[in-house]
Amino acid sequence: MATDKVTIKVMDVVKGTTTNADAMPLYLSMKNALADNKIIVLSLHKATAMSSSFMNSSFGNLVEDYGFETLKGRLKLVDYTPVMLDSVKRYLDNLKKIKHS
């Protein structure tokens, strides 16, 4: 069971939060951390708004690789504004609905 945490600051890892290509460094960072059996604490400190394309290629790809169940408790968010949190949660809720439909 994973217990060690690693903090990934989104804006340190990516150049932007708009396109699919922008998301790749984040996706790879998260994937590596999960492969190392870490719990990820994702910091949205000063993060710009994340488009659906960006979330597809980061969170969406992670869900494709691992599934919702495996990711439970493995990915935490911190340094978020309410608007940002709402945006990410809405994306994941919609993804869950699509996956289960």
Added chain:
Amino acid sequence: MVTLEIDTYNEDTQLFQWFRFVAQNRYPEHSSAGAIGIDVTKTKFLRPFQLATLACLLEEYHQHGIPVRFLYKAKSKSGRHMLNVGLRTVFKDGGFKEKFLDHVKKNSLPVWRLQREYLDTFLSETELFYRNHNLQNKDLTPVRLGLSEALNNVLDHAGSQNGYVLSQYYPNAHTLVVVVCDFGVGIPTRVNEFRKNRNERTLTPAQCIKKALEKGFSTLSAPHNRGWGLDNILSNVNAVNGDLLIVSNKGFLWKQKTKWGVKDEVDNLEFSFPGTFIGIRLNANYFETIDSESGTEIDLF
């Protein structure tokens, strides 16, 4: 020279007449013209929806080597506005060369021709501009998200290099208007191409636009598409009590607030618009004030 006389169009009652005008005056109609003249001598004012579509129209002529001329009365509002938003500069100088044009007015940004490599910079600059000049202390996530989804839509699906974006803030109405136009394939064409490839029956243009807004539907123009973009634009607009207009090929969707409530229309057109126009009107009164970041860890899954 072929001269296109631009009338004043009321965006509530004459909107589609403008789109028809653009569709009917594309390059193939005037391909033998020595030049295209844009005559705004009788135009009282030009709205963002006109300016962005005009930019795409003029870009088309420019790409075919036909020069553009502007006819306007000295000191006229419409003539000055075309200068302020960069239209006269861009097409007088032979096309969009710069990464970004300098802004002249404090409540509007000049036209920008969509370029993938500068997309993120453009979005950041737009956010910064409106925060510095009009919407201090406001969380502009709805603006950035609406823009990024609309621009990604062009980049992923339009199949065209001809795309323009424009925005303007109306301080008296506390409204920010963002318009994105491309002369690409169009949503109905893409949707029906996708359906044909899967041996599914084709849909009407209106049905195609409705389909494109369904969560999770994607024509997979690019392998990473998952079908959230247009739905996100609509959710974003709803969250800030705004309006959304999509005009594409022979279909449109128009969600707008009226005095009598929300008007939601999806229907077919009698003419075909070349590509896609997305117009977003955001009510700034519904923008949150900038909030501090939370230090509390929260589980995402």
